[in-house]
Amino acid sequence: MSYEELDPRKMLILKAIIDDYITSKEPVGSRTIAKKYQMGLSSATIRNEMADLEEMGYLSQPHTSAGRIPSEKGYRLYVDKLMTPGVTDLKPTEDELSEICGYMENKIHEMNNIVKAASEIVSRITHYTAIGMASSEKKHTVKALQIIPVDLKKVLVIVVLDNDVIKNQMVKTPDSLSAEELSKLSVICSNMLTGMQADSISLEMINEIVILSGINRDKILPIIDGVLDCIKQCDSAEIYTEGATNLLEHPEFNDVSKAKSLLELINNEEEMAKLLQGCDGAGAKGIVVKIGTENEMLEVSDCSVVTATYSLNGVNLGTIGVIGPTRMDYNKVISALEYVRRRMLPE
Amino acid sequence: MSYEELDPRKMLILKAIIDDYITSKEPVGSRTIAKKYQMGLSSATIRNEMADLEEMGYLSQPHTSAGRIPSEKGYRLYVDKLMTPGVTDLKPTEDELSEICGYMENKIHEMNNIVKAASEIVSRITHYTAIGMASSEKKHTVKALQIIPVDLKKVLVIVVLDNDVIKNQMVKTPDSLSAEELSKLSVICSNMLTGMQADSISLEMINEIVILSGINRDKILPIIDGVLDCIKQCDSAEIYTEGATNLLEHPEFNDVSKAKSLLELINNEEEMAKLLQGCDGAGAKGIVVKIGTENEMLEVSDCSVVTATYSLNGVNLGTIGVIGPTRMDYNKVISALEYVRRRMLPE
DNA sequence: TGTTAGCACTCAAACTAAAGGAGTGCTAAC
DNA sequence: GTTAGCACTCCTTTAGTTTGAGTGCTAACA
Numbered sequence: 189m190s191y192e193e194l195d196p197r198k199m200l201i202l203k204a205i206i207d208d209y210i211t212s213k214e215p216v217g218s219r220t221i222a223k224k225y226q227m228g229l230s231s232a233t234i235r236n237e238m239a240d241l242e243e244m245g246y247l248s249q250p251h252t253s254a255g256r257i258p259s260e261k262g263y264r265l266y267v268d269k270l271m272t273p274g275v276t277d278l279k280p281t282e283d284e285l286s287e288i289c290g291y292m293e294n295k296i297h298e299m300n301n302i303v304k305a306a307s308e309i310v311s312r313i314t315h316y317t318a319i320g321m322a323s324s325e326k327k328h329t330v331k332a333l334q335i336i337p338v339d340l341k342k343v344l345v346i347v348v349l350d351n352d353v354i355k356n357q358m359v360k361t362p363d364s365l366s367a368e369e370l371s372k373l374s375v376i377c378s379n380m381l382t383g384m385q386a387d388s389i390s391l392e393m394i395n396e397i398v399i400l401s402g403i404n405r406d407k408i409l410p411i412i413d414g415v416l417d418c419i420k421q422c423d424s425a426e427i428y429t430e431g432a433t434n435l436l437e438h439p440e441f442n443d444v445s446k447a448k449s450l451l452e453l454i455n456n457e458e459e460m461a462k463l464l465q466g467c468d469g470a471g472a473k474g475i476v477v478k479i480g481t482e483n484e485m486l487e488v489s490d491c492s493v494v495t496a497t498y499s500l501n502g503v504n505l506g507t508i509g510v511i512g513p514t515r516m517d518y519n520k521v522i523s524a525l526e527y528v529r530r531r532m533l534p535e
Numbered sequence: 536m537s538y539e540e541l542d543p544r545k546m547l548i549l550k551a552i553i554d555d556y557i558t559s560k561e562p563v564g565s566r567t568i569a570k571k572y573q574m575g576l577s578s579a580t581i582r583n584e585m586a587d588l589e590e591m592g593y594l595s596q597p598h599t600s601a602g603r604i605p606s607e608k609g610y611r612l613y614v615d616k617l618m619t620p621g622v623t624d625l626k627p628t629e630d631e632l633s634e635i636c637g638y639m640e641n642k643i644h645e646m647n648n649i650v651k652a653a654s655e656i657v658s659r660i661t662h663y664t665a666i667g668m669a670s671s672e673k674k675h676t677v678k679a680l681q682i683i684p685v686d687l688k689k690v691l692v693i694v695v696l697d698n699d700v701i702k703n704q705m706v707k708t709p710d711s712l713s714a715e716e717l718s719k720l721s722v723i724c725s726n727m728l729t730g731m732q733a734d735s736i737s738l739e740m741i742n743e744i745v746i747l748s749g750i751n752r753d754k755i756l757p758i759i760d761g762v763l764d765c766i767k768q769c770d771s772a773e774i775y776t777e778g779a780t781n782l783l784e785h786p787e788f789n790d791v792s793k794a795k796s797l798l799e800l801i802n803n804e805e806e807m808a809k810l811l812q813g814c815d816g817a818g819a820k821g822i823v824v825k826i827g828t829e830n831e832m833l834e835v836s837d838c839s840v841v842t843a844t845y846s847l848n849g850v851n852l853g854t855i856g857v858i859g860p861t862r863m864d865y866n867k868v869i870s871a872l873e874y875v876r877r878r879m880l881p882e
Numbered sequence: 883t884g885t886t887a888g889c890a891c892t893c894a895a896a897c898t899a900a901a902g903g904a905g906t907g908c909t910a911a912c
Numbered sequence: 913g914t915t916a917g918c919a920c921t922c923c924t925t926t927a928g929t930t931t932g933a934g935t936g937c938t939a940a941c942a
Contacts, residue, residue, distance in 0.1 A: 217905050230915050235906070253905050253921045332685045338678055338695050346693055346703070348685050356693070356701050433802065436795040444791060448783040455780065564934050577886050582935070600892045600934050 194244075194265075200227060201237050202246055203270040206258045210517055213439055215255030260480040260514065263492070267477045267518050303506040304428040306498075306528045311431030313524040316512035317454060320428040321464045322353065323504040330381050330419060335374035335411060340364045343411055347418040355421050359414035363407050373408055376400050377415055386419045427457040440490070440513040453487045454511065463488070464495055464507045474498070474529075475522055480514045492516050496525040498532055505532075541591075541612075547574060548584050549593055550617040553605045557864055560786055562602030607827045607861065610839070614824050614865050650853040651775040653845075653875045658778030660871040663859035664801060667775040668811045669700065670851040677728050677766060682721040682758060687711045690758055694765040702768050706761035710754050720755060723747050724762055733766045774804040787837070787860040800834045801858065810835070811842055811854045821845070821876075822869055827861050839863050843872040845879060852879075 204225040208216045218234040241247045246262035307320030332348040346356045380397055398405050432454050441447040453459055474497045481489045495509040510521045551572040555563045565581040585603055588594045593609040654667030679695040693703045745752050779801050788794040800806055821844045828836045842856040857868045
């Protein structure tokens with residue numbers, strides 16, 4: 189799609205309209221633009237330009253005697269070219285930021301939860317809903333592994349991945365194993381599986397573990413099962429949802445049934461994983477904006493989703509997505525996601 | 536409060552009114568009662584009785600020409616004496632039950648999550664919001680403890696409590712410790728702290744651990760800190776919220792701002808812990824019903840909260856609470872909580 | 883004395899009509 | 913190319929009207 193058709197003045201007017209609509213939440217008329225955004229033109233002229241912009245598909249009218257609202261195409265152009273980029277809009281929230289900073293410092297060293305903490309911050313800054321997904325690339329490897337006796341018939345399996353995600357599982361053992369047997373098994377498993385990827389663990393390796401341990405097969409199979417379960421779990425992404433109720437603040441969700449279906453979607457981790465994964469295309473600075481029906485998911489077809497993927501040295505750390513009405517403050521959202529990147533990555 | 540003032544017929548009529556209101560969600564008039572609930576009386580007679588019941592405070596009228604709705608006092612009597620107790624209302628959902636049974640079987644052996652699974656079931660059966668709280672009695676003791684090296688500068692601390700709740704924490708170590716030092720420290724900590732209650736760990740004991748280990752104090756203090764953190768964490772209850780969006784199904788929350796404030800409350804774990812703890816009074820079968828303003832929390836003063844505490848051999852396993860409009864199907868909710876008790880406790 | 887039929891009365895909700903106003907499109911003049 | 917002016921549209925608000933479910937009261941009845 190090329191935008192050459194648009195002369196600079198039209199762009200300016202379109203930008204003014206969208207800026208205004210984003211803050212006012214009301215269809216904006218020609219008089220408003222002529223007055224508020226001093227551009228030395230009368231409302232009649234603006235009116236003519238608006239008619240042009242509508243014909244080109246950048247604006248639409250709810251009804252004949254109403255002002256104009258941006259179309260998806262309008263938002264698209266706005267996000268791509270028009271928007272005053274970067275910090276500008278974040279400034280008024282500087283106080284919020286500092287309030288939040290301290291909070292983040294506390295959380296940041298619980299490595300497991302960086303993404304959660306970051307999502308919370310984004311949600312708080314933007315007042316939209318933030319979804320965080322810790323990276324779930326299959327290429328993670330086992331970094332540490334331990335089997336701990338808990339009581340006579342129970343054993344705890346712990347796996348730490350190379351991204352410091354921790355998984356554990358309690359396993360009931362059919363027969364009790366001695367502490368020596370267990371610690372031996374723990375060492376063997378650790379030796380065999382450390383450095384392995386979840387999907388590259390073969391049956392042969394499991395067999396080898398059983399043989400090396402020299403323990404009765406039936407006695408330890410449940411435990412090894414638990415270990416594998418743990419490792420597999422790591423492939424299923426962790427999803428953190430923050431500020432879900434923020435949606436209800438926006439007038440486009442005044443309709444309860446609409447709000448309900450969206451909230452239900454947001455509470456559904458699988459769907460959210462899909463939504464965020466669908467947005468992993470690089471995009472400028474790793475940020476992708478999907479507007480309205482650009483999201484293939486039907487329920488969010490009147491929402492926009494802005495996602496940022498965070499990676500360090502080529503390793504994907506996670507993704508944070510912001511969900512809000514198509515009339516969202518793209519500028520603020522993108523600034524927030526950038527802000528979090530700056531705080532997250534130097535570490 | 537005594538109910539002697541009410542003759543049997545008044546009770547019957549009150550019960551009919553409340554039954555009807557619970558299902559119809561509409562103020563109920565005298566004609567409805569006379570027709571639907573065959574009791575050989577004309578609407579005029581019912582009308583007289585209703586006027587009496589209103590005077591006594593069991594009913595109220597939204598406006599003069601509307602039917603009656605139950606007052607809190609009315610619900611109270613209904614729950615205490617009138618309600619046809621037990622299974623009755625659960626029958627129609629027998630198919631839901633069996634659908635859910637299989638699901639539960641899968642979850643039940645993840646011991647950590649019994650309460651979560653149970654809450655989910657309750658929420659699904661009742662279509663209200665269920666809040667589960669795993670027991671957080673301070674009297675839990677440490678059952679197993681282990682310190683695992685993860686990489687040069689990181690160590691994972693794991694604590695298992697006697698109720699099989701697992702806590703872990705990643706700790707950054709200022710200086711790297713050798714594997715031998717760590718395993719020694721792990722064994723010492725385990726010996727010293729196993730069987731201890733969270734709040735009975737003294738500074739002397741920590742000192743002793745440091746001395747016994749023979750390692751430089753500064754090197755291991757962060758780790759011991761992590762261990763204590765872990766143990767302390769166990770005192771803060773785990774809260775599981777299931778079916779929060781179900782609230783939006785009920786007409787009393789058609790007002791978005793009302794719904795929002797309630798949803799925010801429900802998402803607030805501390806508040807929910809307070810709410811459930813406030814309801815731990817024994818009550819018949821461990822079930823407590825708080826109607827409207829009987830909840831001291833302002834935001835739920837037009838809701839009812841039904842809580843069930845589950846305990847085995849005197850040990851408190853957890854609490855599940857159901858939140859819904861005062862006009863909730865108490866019968867169904869109580870049945871569901873009882874059902875879950877039956878499935879949970881034999882285990 | 884308790885029950886019931888009948889009737890006047892009340893009041894929210896649903897519908898209708900009219901007024902108000904924000905905003906447009908078009909035309910004609912600058 | 914820009915602008916003032918004006919007729920026109922159509923949503924929103926307000927006020928007035930109708931409808932109907934439900935009540936309270938009274939008088940008659942068993």
